[in-house]
Amino acid sequence: MTTPLLSVSGVTLQYKTKEHLVTATYRVDFEVSRSDRFILLGPSGCGKSTLLKAVGGYLKPTEGAISLNGKQIATPGPDRMMVFQEFDQLLPWKTVKENVIFALEASRKMRGAAAREKAADAIAKVGLSRFADSYPHMLSGGMKQRVAIARGMAMEPDILLMDEPFAALDALTRRKMQDELLALWEETKFTVLFVTHSIGEAIKIGSRILLLSPHPGRVKACIEDIPYDIAPADAAALEKEIHTMLFAEQIEEAEHV
Amino acid sequence: MSDSRPYPRILVSRIDGETHGIVEKPLTAIEYIFNLKWLRKLSILFILALVWELYARWLDNALLFPTFSETLLALFENAASGVLLVRAWASIQMLLAGYAIGIALAGILTFLAVSTRIGSDFLDTMTSIFNPLPAIALLPLAMTWFGLGLGSLIFVLVHSVLWTVALNTHSGFRAVSNTLRMVGRNCSLSGLRLVCMILIPAALPSILTGLKIGWAFAWRTLIAAELVFGVSSGRGGLGWFIYERKNLLDIPDVFAGLLTVIIVGLVVENLIFRKIEEKTVHRWGMQQ
Numbered sequence: 265m266t267t268p269l270l271s272v273s274g275v276t277l278q279y280k281t282k283e284h285l286v287t288a289t290y291r292v293d294f295e296v297s298r299s300d301r302f303i304l305l306g307p308s309g310c311g312k313s314t315l316l317k318a319v320g321g322y323l324k325p326t327e328g329a330i331s332l333n334g335k336q337i338a339t340p341g342p343d344r345m346m347v348f349q350e351f352d353q354l355l356p357w358k359t360v361k362e363n364v365i366f367a368l369e370a371s372r373k374m375r376g377a378a379a380r381e382k383a384a385d386a387i388a389k390v391g392l393s394r395f396a397d398s399y400p401h402m403l404s405g406g407m408k409q410r411v412a413i414a415r416g417m418a419m420e421p422d423i424l425l426m427d428e429p430f431a432a433l434d435a436l437t438r439r440k441m442q443d444e445l446l447a448l449w450e451e452t453k454f455t456v457l458f459v460t461h462s463i464g465e466a467i468k469i470g471s472r473i474l475l476l477s478p479h480p481g482r483v484k485a486c487i488e489d490i491p492y493d494i495a496p497a498d499a500a501a502l503e504k505e506i507h508t509m510l511f512a513e514q515i516e517e518a519e520h521v
Numbered sequence: 522m523s524d525s526r527p528y529p530r531i532l533v534s535r536i537d538g539e540t541h542g543i544v545e546k547p548l549t550a551i552e553y554i555f556n557l558k559w560l561r562k563l564s565i566l567f568i569l570a571l572v573w574e575l576y577a578r579w580l581d582n583a584l585l586f587p588t589f590s591e592t593l594l595a596l597f598e599n600a601a602s603g604v605l606l607v608r609a610w611a612s613i614q615m616l617l618a619g620y621a622i623g624i625a626l627a628g629i630l631t632f633l634a635v636s637t638r639i640g641s642d643f644l645d646t647m648t649s650i651f652n653p654l655p656a657i658a659l660l661p662l663a664m665t666w667f668g669l670g671l672g673s674l675i676f677v678l679v680h681s682v683l684w685t686v687a688l689n690t691h692s693g694f695r696a697v698s699n700t701l702r703m704v705g706r707n708c709s710l711s712g713l714r715l716v717c718m719i720l721i722p723a724a725l726p727s728i729l730t731g732l733k734i735g736w737a738f739a740w741r742t743l744i745a746a747e748l749v750f751g752v753s754s755g756r757g758g759l760g761w762f763i764y765e766r767k768n769l770l771d772i773p774d775v776f777a778g779l780l781t782v783i784i785v786g787l788v789v790e791n792l793i794f795r796k797i798e799e800k801t802v803h804r805w806g807m808q809q
Contacts, residue, residue, distance in 0.1 A: 322703060340706040350700045357722045357805045370708040370718060401806025 267334070268295035269455055270319065270423055274328035277314050288314035289481035291328065294474050296423065299453040303470035305460060307510060311481030312459045316427050319457060320346050332422060342371035345416035349428040351408045354400040354415075360387060361396040364415045373419060386418035387411070389448065406437040413445070417454065424456045430465070442468055446492075463506050467499050475509060485509060587773040595773035596780055605762070605781055612758030613785065615671075616743050619678025623735065626679065627687035632716065634691050641691070648688045656681035656742045660749060669750045677746055681738040689731025693724030725801055726808045733794050740786055759785075 272295070277288040288311030296302045304312040317323045319330055321340040330337045332344065340346075345367075347353070354363050364383035368374045374382055387396050390410040400408055409429050416424050430438040442465060449456070460466050466473050473487040487502070494502075554560060570589050577588035587595075599605040630647075633640030656677045663673040697720055705719035721728065747760025757765065759782055766774035802808040 320703075320707070322706070339709075340703070341709055342707065344707075346703065346707050348700050348703070350698070352698050353700045353704050355701070355704070355719070355722070356807050357725070357801070366718075367708050370705075370710055370714075372709070399805055 269298050269300075270296040270330070270332050270457070272315075272319070272328070272330050275315070275318065275325045275330060276327035277311060277318055277323060278326045279314065279323070287480040289476070292476070292481060292483055294483065294486070296455065296457060296472075298455055301449060301456050301458065301469055301471040303458050303460060303466040303473040304476060305463065305466040305470075305473050305506070306476030306481065306484075307461060307478050309478040309481075310476035311478075312461075312476055313427055315476075315481065316346075316425055316457065316459050319423075320344055320425055342367070342373060342419050343422045344425055345419045345421040346425040346427065347409070347412045347416050347429045349431050351400075351405055351432065353412050354408055356400050359397050359399055360392060360403070360411050363400070363411060364418050367415050367419055371419065382418050383414075386414040389417065389451075390414045390444070404437075405433050406441055409433065409441060410444070413448070417448070417452075422455065424454055426456060426458045428459055428461065431460070431462075438465075445469065463503050463510075464499075466506075467494065467502055473506075475506065477510075584770060584772055587776055591773045592776040592780065595771075596777040599774060599777050605759075605777065608757060608759050608762040608778075609781055609785060612743060612747065612760070615674055615758060616678065616739055619675050619743070620682055620736065620739055622675065623679045623682025623739070624686055624732070626683050627690060627731075630683075630687045631690045631694065632713075634687075635694050635716065635720065636712075644687060644691055648684045648691075651680065651684045652688060654680075656738065657745045660746055664750070673750075674743065674746055677742055678739050681742040682735040685738060686728075686731040686735045689727045689734070690724065693727030693731075694720050696727065697723040729794070729798060729802065733790065736789060736794070737786070740782075740789070744782055 273293050274291045275293075276290050279286055279288060292311075292315060294302075304315060306312050314323065318325055319337065321337050321344065324338075337344075354360075355366060358366055361380075361383050364386055365379045368379040368382060373379075384393070384396065387393055390413055392407060392410055392414065395403060395407065400411070403411070412429070430441050433441060446469065448454075458466075458469055460469075467490065470487075471490050471492070473490065474483060475485040475487065476482065477484040487506070490502075491498075548556070574589040577586050577591075580586050583591060596605070630640075630644050634644040635641070659680055660673065660677050663676040667673040667676055694716075701719055701723055702715070705715050710718055743758065744760040744763075747758045748764050759778055763775055763778040763782075766772075766778060798808070
């Protein structure tokens, strides 16, 4: 086996609220290889978003290590571009095109004509060329998320981090966006670490799924080698199986109360 | 199993052509005219001027209450002779100096407040102390410290601008969403670059509000201060013009001075700031 692109080993994450010290994840291990579509799946409270933020460099692990290409992650950086759930992740004072250019120039990756060309390219890939000069407030939610994806991809990060990017969209748009993301992946085979709480979405998008249990988040199972075009019957069976795994825990918990 | 259950039926309804009446039709001329806001406001102004003119004519005492036409005449005469313009310009120059210093200080304080916790506490405490205090109340003190002149005026002007601008800018920064900050840090922005490229534009609506309030405070404070002592190195501002003409019992000129104060205020608030807002926050959909 080749060396992993991203390696998370024994990571415990804790954060403080006003009254409590909360342990979000406890000794989580996983490895992401190049071109994986790696999904962190779990119910709310399993620390999947916190884990993603730690990979993003926004949060230091209390225990364990996260490394990208063998280098320890310390701060946020453009080699790990993040796509958030919130629609306000675009800079409202910049047009669609300027938003992409901003990321390229601010991170000193590219400038001038090269950046403009790269941005136009990325926007065309997500099908928004017609809206390149629109401001974010004129766009629908799905379009805003497309711009965020375009911005992330234009930066050509080692790994694209997506934090429930489609969760705030309506069901029809969400399905369309999932298809589009897969089509984009087909083109460039980028590596993506994707957080979701929807089992269906995980199976549809992922090539590997890491199942996390809540309070605190621990690895419950890892599902490998999910085919790109999984047969509907297999998907349904897998969904049921994952559902049972998550659901069983809840019954156990209920009995302990 | 499935054959015992009915399959859902789909009934497609037919949409006929032109049977739904009016979809869109232009308003009548009267409705259209009444919808023009500026026209409504202009007619209010016209009626006020008419009432003023009639009352003053009935009173017939130019020393107490000149007519509207006398006031307008005084305004044009003083504007034509250049006196009013020179005085207004003197006030505006003074104001710009105080405004610029106030904004610069506010910028420094706010930068300290966003970068350290103690800076933030300091700014909070200082704004709570000085915000309720009208800057003009500091004038007697300023006069003992800096004497009758430029220093005192600048001192009260800075006070009237500094705290509101700092308060609004700081609360604007605090309201910037965490997501936007994270996007900035994702593009390896930090420190001053993060403030300039993310925080300032993202907080622009409340920064502009602060600048507008600061300007309004400063303008009122300056005119009031000039009424107390207007002449510094031989050049008086608008406030001094009003005071001077009152002493000469030239009441139409006093009214003309007051009108000029109003006009300058209106121009800055409704033309300059409105234009800036249209070009920025309105265009970006950050404020309606």
